[in-house]
Amino acid sequence: MKRGRNKRLSTSLNILVQAVIFLEAHTMSYHSIVLVKQVPDTRQVSGDVMTNAGTMNRSALPAIFNPEDLNALEMALRAKERYGGTVTVITMGPPQAAEVLRESLYRGADKVCLLTDRKFAGADTQATSYSLMKAVEKVGQFDLIFCGRQAIDGDTAQVGPQVAEKLHIPQITYSEQIIELKDKEIVVQRAFDLGAEIVKCKLPCLLTVVGSANQPRPASVRKRIQYKLAAIPAEYPLLLETWPEFESEDKIEEYLEKCDLKIPVWTADDLNLDTARIGLAGSPTQVHKINYVVLEAAESKEIQPTPEGIQALIEELIREYVVG
Amino acid sequence: MTKENRNIWIFIEQEDGKLADVGLELLSKGRELAGTLNSQVWALLCGHKVADLARSLIHHGADHVLLVEHPELEIYRTLPYTRVTADLIKKHQPYILLVGASPVGRDLAPRVASAAGVGLTADCTDLQIGDFTIKKENRLCKDLLYQIRPAFGGNIIATIVNPNTRPQMATVREGVMRKSQADTSRKGEVETFTPEFQESDFVLQVLSREMREATVHLKDSPVIVAGGGGVGSQDEFNLLCDLANLMGGEVGASRAAVDAGLISREHQVGQTGTTVRPRLYIAAGISGAIQHRAGMDQSNKIIAINTDPDAPIFQVAHYKIVGDLAEVMPLLIKALREKAK
Numbered sequence: 001m002k003r004g005r006n007k008r009l010s011t012s013l014n015i016l017v018q019a020v021i022f023l024e025a026h027t028m029s030y031h032s033i034v035l036v037k038q039v040p041d042t043r044q045v046s047g048d049v050m051t052n053a054g055t056m057n058r059s060a061l062p063a064i065f066n067p068e069d070l071n072a073l074e075m076a077l078r079a080k081e082r083y084g085g086t087v088t089v090i091t092m093g094p095p096q097a098a099e100v101l102r103e104s105l106y107r108g109a110d111k112v113c114l115l116t117d118r119k120f121a122g123a124d125t126q127a128t129s130y131s132l133m134k135a136v137e138k139v140g141q142f143d144l145i146f147c148g149r150q151a152i153d154g155d156t157a158q159v160g161p162q163v164a165e166k167l168h169i170p171q172i173t174y175s176e177q178i179i180e181l182k183d184k185e186i187v188v189q190r191a192f193d194l195g196a197e198i199v200k201c202k203l204p205c206l207l208t209v210v211g212s213a214n215q216p217r218p219a220s221v222r223k224r225i226q227y228k229l230a231a232i233p234a235e236y237p238l239l240l241e242t243w244p245e246f247e248s249e250d251k252i253e254e255y256l257e258k259c260d261l262k263i264p265v266w267t268a269d270d271l272n273l274d275t276a277r278i279g280l281a282g283s284p285t286q287v288h289k290i291n292y293v294v295l296e297a298a299e300s301k302e303i304q305p306t307p308e309g310i311q312a313l314i315e316e317l318i319r320e321y322v323v324g
Numbered sequence: 325m326t327k328e329n330r331n332i333w334i335f336i337e338q339e340d341g342k343l344a345d346v347g348l349e350l351l352s353k354g355r356e357l358a359g360t361l362n363s364q365v366w367a368l369l370c371g372h373k374v375a376d377l378a379r380s381l382i383h384h385g386a387d388h389v390l391l392v393e394h395p396e397l398e399i400y401r402t403l404p405y406t407r408v409t410a411d412l413i414k415k416h417q418p419y420i421l422l423v424g425a426s427p428v429g430r431d432l433a434p435r436v437a438s439a440a441g442v443g444l445t446a447d448c449t450d451l452q453i454g455d456f457t458i459k460k461e462n463r464l465c466k467d468l469l470y471q472i473r474p475a476f477g478g479n480i481i482a483t484i485v486n487p488n489t490r491p492q493m494a495t496v497r498e499g500v501m502r503k504s505q506a507d508t509s510r511k512g513e514v515e516t517f518t519p520e521f522q523e524s525d526f527v528l529q530v531l532s533r534e535m536r537e538a539t540v541h542l543k544d545s546p547v548i549v550a551g552g553g554g555v556g557s558q559d560e561f562n563l564l565c566d567l568a569n570l571m572g573g574e575v576g577a578s579r580a581a582v583d584a585g586l587i588s589r590e591h592q593v594g595q596t597g598t599t600v601r602p603r604l605y606i607a608a609g610i611s612g613a614i615q616h617r618a619g620m621d622q623s624n625k626i627i628a629i630n631t632d633p634d635a636p637i638f639q640v641a642h643y644k645i646v647g648d649l650a651e652v653m654p655l656l657i658k659a660l661r662e663k664a665k
Contacts, residue, residue, distance in 0.1 A: 202528075
């Protein structure tokens with residue numbers, strides 16, 4: 001008798017446990033962190049940017065949101081819309097990099113954070129990934145980290161995998177599409193120039209996202225208004241110029257804090273890190289030398305863009321067995 | 325303390341028992357560097373039932389093959405491959421590790437570099453051996469690996485070194501180094517290594533993988549007609565394709581043309597695309613950023629067509645045509661057709 005009741009009890013307990021697991025699986029939401037970078041728009045390199053000495057006029061290049069990082073942000077935002085959760089965007093860079101964080105807020109990020117400190121300067125990918133890893137640890141809870149496949153200023157594609165290794169989590173590079181997120185697992189399609197792969201991975205994991213993944217959404221007009229004043233403290237003087245009615249930087253601070261518009265800034269001291277592993281000193285790679293390439297013009301012939309000029313060129317190429 | 329060994333390791337990439345060219349190209353470069361360092365070239369070959377490939381690696385320049393066979397290594401996955409590579413680095417402490425800058429190499433190399441705590445330079449266009457002085461300590465480091473690559477979007481070439489960490493790691497794109505002929509008389513040793521995995525190495529499963537053969541063969545094409553950001557439309561780009569067909573060549577592109585969606589990334593020539601050395605390279609509407617030039621400036625003959633007479637591409641061109649593509653391309657096509665008659 002007693003035994004029967006116990007059995008019934010354990011059966012109902014079992015059902016209850018199953019129900020909880022079921023509910024958990026279907027109410028599961030995911031916390032994402034997106035790592036982004038502000039880069040000089042190297043796609044705009046043209047005659048204007050290059051000086052006659054063969055050096056580059058960097059200031060002639062506009063600073064932009066690294067294109068594939070926008071794809072990474074878009075993937076994170078879509079995951080949030082589909083499954084629920086939060087999107088936190090982190091960038092490391094000079095104070096001007098706050099711009100990409102505002103851009104992230106305009107697109108739907110919940111939280112943003114700027115890592116900025118002179119001590120971070122001159123970092124190679126090892127030192128950068130170490131600092132970013134520490135920032136991720138400070139954020140705390142996460143299921144997914146998204147990065148662009150690579151940044152257009154260096155094209156190294158190293159920081160994502162190096163952050164993953166330092167966090168001891170798996171990575172899915174070349175991610176094109178999240179096919180499914182279920183419980184604590186993700187199914188992702190990876191895209192290569194010559195093929196594709198579908199992988200299943202336990203969370204938490206880090207994805208690097210390719211440009212073909214999606215069409216990043218434009219900034220929302222509503223959010224642009226909502227976050228217009230979002231700023232880091234270094235930007236307060238400029239804000240005060242535009243909005244003199246605030247009267248003082250303290251009042252700006254007070255207002256931004258009240259409205260949750262103050263963009264948090266973390267310095268090296270905020271991150272509980274080993275200063276020997278950041279910035280130039282923490283970078284195992286060193287620049288031995290930089291050569292400005294001043295090309296000696298090859299012995300070249302100018303060909304006129306006329307029927308006669310082109311015909312003579314083709315004849316010469318055939319005569320010299322270059323074509324034909 | 326024993327004297328540091330100066331061996332050069334090459335990560336060998338294979339899929340379904342077929343060797344990727346980039347590994348063989350790196351073996352050849354490794355031989356050259358090992359000659360300078362008076363050391364050995366070791367090939368790291370991972371996979372499942374791949375022992376037969378070891379001999380080919382020796383013929384292409386390896387003195388020693390580290391053979392790691394395991395069913396879990398059949399298809400490349402980041403974590404098991406990182407485990408094997410990092411464990412072997414710890415055991416043997418190589419001086420240099422070179423990895424192909426393929427999707428596999430670009431996934432593996434940063435992970436391994438991070439695990440080993442060493443520096444890594446991506447997409448090198450040249451590798452040399454040379455000295456470096458750490459100025460702060462006034463310490464001379466002899467015979468380091470010079471990792472040479474174009475940098476920062478502009479026309480600078482940076483020489484990077486890793487003075488304090490070993491191995492010195494670099495990735496190199498396929499086609500940048502030249503593969504040497506197999507020498508079947510070469511002898512070498514094969515050493516097997518049994519990997520020790522952990523449960524956590526298998527948190528990722530490959531559900532399906534479909535790879536296709538390359539349909540674009542830029543590397544072997546005698547003629548390449550390449551378009552850049554100056555190509556105004558798809559119609560204009562099609563003219564380039566017509567010209568390439570007529571010449572029995574391939575169509576290439578600069579990054580600008582690929583980013584503009586005019587053609588797929590497989591066609592990209594340059595540091596982050598394919599490096600080519602054709603008999604004839606026609607650069608149409610390409611401004612000639614260093615990253616592009618790094619991938620084509622060793623072509624036998626270069627024709628550049630651009631509306632901007634100061635475009636950097638003209639500095640490497642043998643034939644300079646200042647003009648509009650919409651006019652010049654049809655003229656080229658017409659002149660060729662007439663000659664073919």
